[in-house]
Amino acid sequence: MKEAMLYSQLSDGSVECELCHRRCRIPKGSIGFCSVRKNVDGVLYSLVYGKAIAANVDPIEKKPLFHYYPGSAVMSIATIGCNFRCKFCDNWTISQSREIEGLDFPPEKVISSSLKYGCHGVSYTYTEPTIFFEYAYDTAKLAREKGLFNTFVTNGYMTPEAVRTISQYLNAATVDFKGSADPKFYRELMAVPDPEPIFETLKEMKRVGIFIEITNLLVTKYGDDLGGLRELASRIVEILGKDVPFHVLRFHPDYQLYEVPSTPISTLEKAAEIAMDVGLKYVYIGNVPGHRLEHTYCPSCKEILIERFSFDILRWNLKADNTCPKCGEKINVVGTLQKGGSKWLSLI
Numbered sequence: 001m002k003e004a005m006l007y008s009q010l011s012d013g014s015v016e017c018e019l020c021h022r023r024c025r026i027p028k029g030s031i032g033f034c035s036v037r038k039n040v041d042g043v044l045y046s047l048v049y050g051k052a053i054a055a056n057v058d059p060i061e062k063k064p065l066f067h068y069y070p071g072s073a074v075m076s077i078a079t080i081g082c083n084f085r086c087k088f089c090d091n092w093t094i095s096q097s098r099e100i101e102g103l104d105f106p107p108e109k110v111i112s113s114s115l116k117y118g119c120h121g122v123s124y125t126y127t128e129p130t131i132f133f134e135y136a137y138d139t140a141k142l143a144r145e146k147g148l149f150n151t152f153v154t155n156g157y158m159t160p161e162a163v164r165t166i167s168q169y170l171n172a173a174t175v176d177f178k179g180s181a182d183p184k185f186y187r188e189l190m191a192v193p194d195p196e197p198i199f200e201t202l203k204e205m206k207r208v209g210i211f212i213e214i215t216n217l218l219v220t221k222y223g224d225d226l227g228g229l230r231e232l233a234s235r236i237v238e239i240l241g242k243d244v245p246f247h248v249l250r251f252h253p254d255y256q257l258y259e260v261p262s263t264p265i266s267t268l269e270k271a272a273e274i275a276m277d278v279g280l281k282y283v284y285i286g287n288v289p290g291h292r293l294e295h296t297y298c299p300s301c302k303e304i305l306i307e308r309f310s311f312d313i314l315r316w317n318l319k320a321d322n323t324c325p326k327c328g329e330k331i332n333v334v335g336t337l338q339k340g341g342s343k344w345l346s347l348i
């Protein structure tokens, strides 16, 4: 156990966790909503510090981060637990587990393994990194000392205090929306009272200079309302601008929605058209390998700049200064094509 960061002690011996917007008030001897933070005699502890339930070397495109050091290999770690209860979660066996389990993989070992396998960065992913914040924070600090970058794949429900605290080490984040941020969808399918705080997270992340990509999962029948998607895309433009990469993700049957069919590709394509119509310059369709919207196109002349198949980069067609070779448009890509790391290794 490790004492938690970001909590307050209350006069009756309970504590208030300040990591995510649930702001759980936890009486002595009890655990928070995410099931991995416990009040022991008035002190809040993380129960999953250094206990990885997954550790893999992945291509950064899997996060997905398409515009941040493309081609990088990232050490990807998770613990059990989550502050959401998504009925369609594709990592539900670990996110919804109530058993504290995982192998000892302390921050020092995460970093030494990252270096051993030639990773360019570390990604805190699969489950929600906010709930294993202390583990992520210490690992991220060490990563930066060794010249590695850090990325979160997050539902965005963290508090502004949490964003500010991790910001000194966090380089980039994939912020995942579901069902186009429809409040009813969040309440009924995810047990989240209100998605509004996620937009505050985006503002805070932008303010502190974290590079952001957005995903939006369209769940067939429940969350594929394209009017809602237009509204979400408009808010993203308003908060983050037109240059932010925006991924429309296909749902696959899973967990409690295993009888719901995959999102039709025609729905995803209409969604992508709407996002582009709203002004977003880099719109992708995810979970459909081989689709033409896996590539990065020049927003100006439509030249293919980064050609992909699934998470692989097939062709790199940007100039060294990340401009389009045909028309000279400056493209919102951080870093250039990375090579040399191992990919697709499973350590745990």
Ligand code: SF4
Residues within 6 Å of the ligand: 017, 018, 019, 020, 021, 022, 023, 024, 031, 032, 033, 034, 035, 037, 082, 083, 130, 131
């Ligand atoms: S991180 Fe966990 S304990 Fe803390 S507020 Fe969120 S759900 Fe509650």
